[in-house]
Amino acid sequence: xxxxxxxxxxxxxxxxxxxxxxxxxxxxxxxxxxxxxxxxxxxxxxxxxxxxxxxxxxxxxxxxxxxxxxxxxxxxxxxxxxxxxxxxxxxxxxxxxxxxxxxxxxxxxxxxxxxxxxxxxxxxxxxxxxxxxxxxxxxxxxxxxxxxxxxxxxxxxxxxxxxxxxxxxxxxxxxxxxxxxxxxxxxxxxxxxxxxxxxxxxxxxxxxxxxxxxxxxxxxxxxxxxxxxxxxxxxxxxxxxxxxxxxxxxxxxx
Amino acid sequence: xxxxxxxxxxxxxxxxxxxxxxxxxxxxxxxxxxxxxxxxxxxxxxxxxxxxxxxxxxxxxxxxxxxxxxxxxxxxxxxxxxxxxxxxxxxxxxxxxxxxxxxxxxxxxxxxxxxxxxxxxxxxxxxxxxxxxxxxxxxxxxxxxxxxxxxxxxxxxxxxxxxxxxxxxxxxxxxxxxxxxxxxxxxxxxxxxxxxxxxxxxxxxxxxxxxxxxxxxxxxxxxxxxxxxxxxxxxxxxxxxxxxxxxxxxxxxxxxxxxxxxxxxxxxxxxxxxxxxxxxxxxxxxxxxxxxxxxxxxxxxxxxxxxxxxxxxxxxxxxxxxxxxxxxxxxxxxxxxxxxxxxxxxxxxxxxxxxxxxxxxxxxxxxxxxxxxxxxxxxxxxxxxxxxxxxxxxxxxxxxxxxxxxxxxx
Numbered sequence: 029x030x031x032x033x034x035x036x037x038x039x040x041x042x043x044x045x046x047x048x049x050x051x052x053x054x055x056x057x058x059x060x061x062x063x064x065x066x067x068x069x070x071x072x073x074x075x076x077x078x079x080x081x082x083x084x085x086x087x088x089x090x091x092x093x094x095x096x097x098x099x100x101x102x103x104x105x106x107x108x109x110x111x112x113x114x115x116x117x118x119x120x121x122x123x124x125x126x127x128x129x130x131x132x133x134x135x136x137x138x139x140x141x142x143x144x145x146x147x148x149x150x151x152x153x154x155x156x157x158x159x160x161x162x163x164x165x166x167x168x169x170x171x172x173x174x175x176x177x178x179x180x181x182x183x184x185x186x187x188x189x190x191x192x193x194x195x196x197x198x199x200x201x202x203x204x205x206x207x208x209x210x211x212x213x214x215x216x217x218x219x220x221x222x223x224x225x226x227x228x229x230x231x232x233x234x235x236x237x238x239x240x241x242x243x244x245x246x247x248x249x250x251x252x253x254x255x256x257x258x259x260x261x262x263x264x265x266x267x268x269x270x271x272x273x274x275x276x277x278x279x280x281x282x
Numbered sequence: 283x284x285x286x287x288x289x290x291x292x293x294x295x296x297x298x299x300x301x302x303x304x305x306x307x308x309x310x311x312x313x314x315x316x317x318x319x320x321x322x323x324x325x326x327x328x329x330x331x332x333x334x335x336x337x338x339x340x341x342x343x344x345x346x347x348x349x350x351x352x353x354x355x356x357x358x359x360x361x362x363x364x365x366x367x368x369x370x371x372x373x374x375x376x377x378x379x380x381x382x383x384x385x386x387x388x389x390x391x392x393x394x395x396x397x398x399x400x401x402x403x404x405x406x407x408x409x410x411x412x413x414x415x416x417x418x419x420x421x422x423x424x425x426x427x428x429x430x431x432x433x434x435x436x437x438x439x440x441x442x443x444x445x446x447x448x449x450x451x452x453x454x455x456x457x458x459x460x461x462x463x464x465x466x467x468x469x470x471x472x473x474x475x476x477x478x479x480x481x482x483x484x485x486x487x488x489x490x491x492x493x494x495x496x497x498x499x500x501x502x503x504x505x506x507x508x509x510x511x512x513x514x515x516x517x518x519x520x521x522x523x524x525x526x527x528x529x530x531x532x533x534x535x536x537x538x539x540x541x542x543x544x545x546x547x548x549x550x551x552x553x554x555x556x557x558x559x560x561x562x563x564x565x566x567x568x569x570x571x572x573x574x575x576x577x578x579x580x581x582x583x584x585x586x587x588x589x590x591x592x593x594x595x596x597x598x599x600x601x602x603x604x605x606x607x608x609x610x611x612x613x614x615x616x617x618x619x620x621x622x623x624x625x626x627x628x629x630x631x632x633x634x635x636x637x638x639x640x641x642x643x644x645x646x647x648x649x650x651x652x653x654x655x656x657x658x659x660x661x662x663x664x665x666x667x668x669x670x671x672x673x674x675x676x677x678x679x680x681x682x683x684x685x686x687x688x689x690x691x692x
Contacts (some may be wrong), residue, residue: 072689088452114455134460136458139395250355
């Protein structure tokens with residue numbers, strides 16, 4: 029009896045996969061190169077200003093930060109904490125590979141040493157490295173379409189780092205929707221372990237572009253921990269004063 | 283059992299051949315003295331390993347939040363440490379208990395940041411002899427810190443400089459402050475010298491938003507040999523429910539073998555003494571009985587029971603062994619008495635090698651302090667006694683089985 033049911037179930041699932049196979053064959057695999065170029069430039073532009081909210085969930089507390097950010101090209105970023113009041117004015121400046129933190133309470137600017145690049149940025153699950161790295165999906169990885177995803181609909185791409193590239197991730201699995209927006213990104217470290225997962229949602233129009241406004245980063249090794257970043261507003265290609273990305277300006281952020 | 287007269291006669295018999303007996307006593311005495319000296323050095327070594335390991339850093343028992351040892355995350359803290367310390371210090375087996383905070387941070391003199399570990403410690407407890415900050419200056423006012431000398435050299439920091447500390451509080455908030463470097467320290471613990479900035483525990487708790495919390499409780503036991511028991515007892519304290527209480531052997535298993543090797547070495551020494559004493563005693567007693575065949579024949583002919591002869595020879599041999607043991611014991615104890623206080627400078631003994639060596643992230647002074655326990659001396663004397671008896675059994679029974687008539691003819 030049980031055996032018969034099992035056999036039926038197997039037959040049924042086989043026919044389903046056959047059926048879905050035929051559907052897939054009609055769905056043309058996407059142009060990976062074009063998607064990656066699109067993803068690389070999704071949040072980038074010649075210049076931008078944005079406001080965002082970061083919620084850090086830890087075992088102990090949930091902390092919410094409000095930030096304002098300026099960027100120009102791929103090399104210059106300034107992020108200033110606006111809330112909570114206790115940390116307001118705390119700022120991070122990136123120019124090229126260098127990262128500085130400005131701490132208004134002690135009125136000091138400190139350059140983050142290379143040894144701390146993988147350390148937490150402002151107590152979030154983002155690393156300092158995440159702010160600095162210019163890793164380009166398009167340039168640094170060899171990519172291929174892995175398989176079709178049904179729910180949510182899209183394509184799983186597998187990106188493997190090129191042998192000559194020195195970086196944190198050996199492999200990235202990327203789920204991209206049919207309208208070329210990121211849904212999920214899984215980062216595997218150099219030892220092949222899943223290190224963290226990023227999920228993108230709340231797609232809406234920001235700064236004239238349709239993009240996910242929310243990103244949830246979940247590190248694999250720390251249970252109960254995650255960081256959620258939500259863009260409140262973004263303006264692309266706006267004029268930004270030349271001295272925005274300078275140390276002297278950094279110290280006047282408050 | 284052995285009458286006083288038997289002992290007296292045995293003693294007299296022993297010294298009938300002064301030279302032979304003196305030589306035997308000297309041989310036994312020397313080997314006992316060497317074994318005792320060897321034991322005292324083993325003990326010095328064991329104490330040295332234990333003190334270097336557990337003194338400044340590890341302690342005998344440590345308490346952490348579960349998992350802290352795995353990732354050393356800031357937020358894995360022990361709460362209510364004041365009441366925990368109270369409870370621990372009430373235990374009569376606990377010599378001292380102190381708490382620490384460990385916070386990874388960025389330190390900067392100017393603009394360059396350096397990765398450091400900020401340690402919050404109890405100045406008073408950590409400044410005692412043999413502890414982490416023994417001999418270091420202890421800052422008395424707020425905002426003063428001590429800095430590892432190697433770290434200071436790397437950062438270009440000098441005494442009196444003001445540095446910025448930036449880290450993350452236990453609640454994830456930003457922790458930052460300016461502190462003044464009161465002194466540069468050279469501790470026995472490498473990582474403190476290379477990465478450590480030491481802050482008073484209360485200030486560390488404030489800076490890192492963890493009032494009445496800590497990452498580590500370090501307990502030193504009154505009896506370092508009963509640590510396992512103490513750890514399991516402390517783990518049962520209601521204040522320590524939900525924490526991880528471990529003895530140093532569990533915390534540093536790779537170090538346990540450094541001490542366990544001593545037991546093997548001790549057995550080796552005992553074998554040595556068996557060989558030396560039995561050779562000395564057996565030879566002496568064999569010679570003595572061969573020489574006195576005529577005498578034993580006479581005694582037996584006069585009606586002495588064979589048991590009486592056996593007892594006398596055994597008594598002679600025990601007297602010989604114990605005399606040697608007494609001499610050796612005196613020499614051995616003298617050696618320990620001379621070296622115990624000042625210690626043996628191993629560097630000088632080996633011709634001016636380094637006075638310290640670095641191993642397992644700790645610096646190990648090359649000075650040893652020999653010591654002996656009553657058990658060591660007792661065990662050695664017992665070994666001599668047993669060996670003397672065993673070695674004289676054959677000569678004794680040989681003498682007892684003599685036929686008086688034939689023995690008298692010899």
